[in-house]
Amino acid sequence: MVGAGGIGCELIKTLVLSGFRHIHAVDMDTIETSNLNRQFLFRRHHVGRSKAAVAAEAVLAMRPDVSVVSDQSDITGPHADVDFFRSFSVVLSGLDNLRARRHVNRMCLAAKTPLVESGTAGYLGQVSVHLGEGRTECFECQPKPLPKTFPVCTIRSTPDKPIHCIVWAKEVLFPRLFARQVPGYEEDDDVAEGGAGIETGDVDEHGETGRAHGKASKSSASIYAPLVDETPSQYAARVFDQVFGADVARLEVLARAAWEAGGAPRRALAPLFLDSLAGVRDQVKKAGTRQTRNADERSGSLSARRELDVADAHAVWSVEQAAAVFLLGLELFLSRRAEEVGQLSFDKDDELAMDVVAAAANLRAASFGIPQLSRFEVQGMAGNIVHAIATTNATVAGLIVLEATKIIAAGGETRGNPAGQPTKPSASSPLNATHTTFVRADVSNNKLLTPMASPPPNPTCAVCGKAMLELRVDPDVFTVGDLVEKVLKSQLAMLSPTIEAEDFLYEEGEGLEADEVAFYKLCLRKTLREVPGTNAAYRVLELSDQQQQLSARMYVHLEEGFRSEDKTYEFVGGKLEQPLGKPEEPVEREKEEEVRGQEPASSSDIVVEEEDGEEHDSGDDLVVVSSTMEDLAGPNAEPMGGKRELDEAPDENERKRARA
Numbered sequence: 001m002v003g004a005g006g007i008g009c010e011l012i013k014t015l016v017l018s019g020f021r022h023i024h025a026v027d028m029d030t031i032e033t034s035n036l037n038r039q040f041l042f043r044r045h046h047v048g049r050s051k052a053a054v055a056a057e058a059v060l061a062m063r064p065d066v067s068v069v070s071d072q073s074d075i076t077g078p079h080a081d082v083d084f085f086r087s088f089s090v091v092l093s094g095l096d097n098l099r100a101r102r103h104v105n106r107m108c109l110a111a112k113t114p115l116v117e118s119g120t121a122g123y124l125g126q127v128s129v130h131l132g133e134g135r136t137e138c139f140e141c142q143p144k145p146l147p148k149t150f151p152v153c154t155i156r157s158t159p160d161k162p163i164h165c166i167v168w169a170k171e172v173l174f175p176r177l178f179a180r181q182v183p184g185y186e187e188d189d190d191v192a193e194g195g196a197g198i199e200t201g202d203v204d205e206h207g208e209t210g211r212a213h214g215k216a217s218k219s220s221a222s223i224y225a226p227l228v229d230e231t232p233s234q235y236a237a238r239v240f241d242q243v244f245g246a247d248v249a250r251l252e253v254l255a256r257a258a259w260e261a262g263g264a265p266r267r268a269l270a271p272l273f274l275d276s277l278a279g280v281r282d283q284v285k286k287a288g289t290r291q292t293r294n295a296d297e298r299s300g301s302l303s304a305r306r307e308l309d310v311a312d313a314h315a316v317w318s319v320e321q322a323a324a325v326f327l328l329g330l331e332l333f334l335s336r337r338a339e340e341v342g343q344l345s346f347d348k349d350d351e352l353a354m355d356v357v358a359a360a361a362n363l364r365a366a367s368f369g370i371p372q373l374s375r376f377e378v379q380g381m382a383g384n385i386v387h388a389i390a391t392t393n394a395t396v397a398g399l400i401v402l403e404a405t406k407i408i409a410a411g412g413e414t415r416g417n418p419a420g421q422p423t424k425p426s427a428s429s430p431l432n433a434t435h436t437t438f439v440r441a442d443v444s445n446n447k448l449l450t451p452m453a454s455p456p457p458n459p460t461c462a463v464c465g466k467a468m469l470e471l472r473v474d475p476d477v478f479t480v481g482d483l484v485e486k487v488l489k490s491q492l493a494m495l496s497p498t499i500e501a502e503d504f505l506y507e508e509g510e511g512l513e514a515d516e517v518a519f520y521k522l523c524l525r526k527t528l529r530e531v532p533g534t535n536a537a538y539r540v541l542e543l544s545d546q547q548q549q550l551s552a553r554m555y556v557h558l559e560e561g562f563r564s565e566d567k568t569y570e571f572v573g574g575k576l577e578q579p580l581g582k583p584e585e586p587v588e589r590e591k592e593e594e595v596r597g598q599e600p601a602s603s604s605d606i607v608v609e610e611e612d613g614e615e616h617d618s619g620d621d622l623v624v625v626s627s628t629m630e631d632l633a634g635p636n637a638e639p640m641g642g643k644r645e646l647d648e649a650p651d652e653n654e655r656k657r658a659r660a
């Protein structure tokens with residue numbers, strides 16, 4: 001089993017109690033406090049220890065006669081090769097991120113080991129069986145929604161939704177204030193993976209790339225370093241005037257110039273300077289004095305909003321209140337948590353960090369004429385995760401064990417005959433009875449579970465089928481590096497791609513000499529036009545990933561000046577192979593069955609979005625949910641508000657789907 005978290009804890013317990021005797025549990029993570037409310041094998045004194053190890057200990061206490069190997073390692077690492085996957089009768093996946101799930105799918109296909117996949121998101125869940133060898137669909141036969149990301153320029157210069165301001169406060173401002181470094185969007189793919197992130201390397205409205213932008217900001221990062229002899233309150237005031245005043249004023253000048261040059265109509269920005277916010281300094285000073293008197297309070301429970309008497313998480317702060325929370329928050333960090341400043345990472349359950357981010361997001365929203373939100377709403381969106389529900393995890397774990405039992409009961413039938421040829425299961429084989437099951441929020445027909453026979457493979461799947469992938473690019477701008485990062489790694493989940501074309505080779509991964517690495521690094525700068533090829537209109541690339549034993553062909557249309565939503569490329573995905581040179585129009589994806597619309601990819605793939613339903617109407621697969629917090633039973637829970645949101649969310653979703 002892969003993953004010993006929310007689903008994994010339930011799964012390993014149900015496995016041993018169902019009679020499974022040989023279990024290998026893999027999870028690279030350690031236990032965190034925020035896991036304790038739903039991962040019931042873990043206790044407070046386990047915090048910091050390996051999830052796999054503690055889960056194994058817990059079930060061995062229930063059934064000392066079973067054999068459980070715990071393995072704290074990364075399932076996408078090179079040691080987990082095809083032989084490793086082949087050594088198991090079945091792989092059970094309870095992973096929380098799409099990249100690892102896609103990797104496990106490919107490894108199981110290569111090893112011919114059956115896979116039972118699972119995911120949950122709030123009240124929704126799903127378990128599917130992937131037998132490989134053309135007997136059922138693979139995990140990637142149906143496209144999975146990618147995490148929602150935002151272009152850098154929207155976040156930095158042209159926000160028009162609350163979520164843009166929250167991403168800015170959390171991903172741009174917070175690291176500069178407290179991690180003392182400019183986040184490397186172009187290097188750090190985690191930023192985009194968690195859901196609401198910032199798209200890397202996009203061209204912004206000034207024609208600068210994200211990379212250039214990032215470099216330019218590095219020189220201005222010094223404004224976030226405290227000056228010699230500067231008190232915490234002087235520092236906070238200076239940063240405030242810079243970030244919400246001078247920076248916004250500068251954007252206003254640029255925006256006005258763009259408008260005068262014939263740009264789109266726009267609303268004027270309103271820079272905020274402390275001198276124009278009456279009474280804020282006095283308020284902060286008073287609260288700061290009070291805070292000093294309570295200096296023996298634990299630093300972990302520091303809160304700016306409580307000291308300022310604006311603690312109600314469901315109220316929307318005025319601009320003055322938000323300014324005061326921001327200033328006091330900064331002061332408290334510098335005076336009371338000074339040892340953490342410089343190496344702090346955002347945690348939505350960190351009271352003071354959340355105060356600062358909520359205040360900053362609302363101040364920015366006020367400047368840009370965007371509606372402000374309550375701290376509770378900001379926390380839900382900043383946490384960027386659909387609340388996990390232990391009951392859904394337990395239900396899904398039970399379904400995994402049911403499917404695993406069928407596969408084990410089929411014995412040797414799962415692997416084809418000794419010659420390695422796929423065999424059709426016999427008429428009486430339990431393999432004919434495997435199911436994909438959806439756990440649904442809709443109880444109108446009194447059925448929480450919707451099973452369907454495991455679907456056959458999708459012939460246009462590029463992973464298990466023989467599909468040709470398709471990409472459209474502006475050949476003079478789009479580079480091999482863009483292809484590797486934005487398409488092969490980010491969209492196709494490859495780990496170490498190899499690209500071959502006529503007289504062209506790009507490789508990465510282990511086993512390369514230093515001069516080869518240097519040579520391939522130079523290759524990344526080539527535009528697609530510069531990749532050798534005989535036809536001016538297209539390139540055909542052979543793609544492969546050694547570790548995943550994956551290979552695919554990609555047809556790249558070279559279209560001068562190509563743009564799609566401001567991007568210089570569009571990844572069309574897989575389709576049936578066409579005779580070269582005369583590609584047909586992409587096959588329009590068939591409307592998925594109604595039940596598929598419910599399919600949650602995993603909690604981390606789903607973004608907490610505003611309730612305007614816009615994402616859903618645009619036709620993509622994002623589930624729109626109202627903002628709530630993940631850790632409802634945690635120490636910082638807001639039981640009343642949380643409960644209300646939880647009860648409403650599924651109905652709201654159902655209503656939106658019906659409307660859509």
Ligand SMILES: [Zn+2]
Nearest residue numbers: 138141461464
């Ligand atoms: Zn497939």
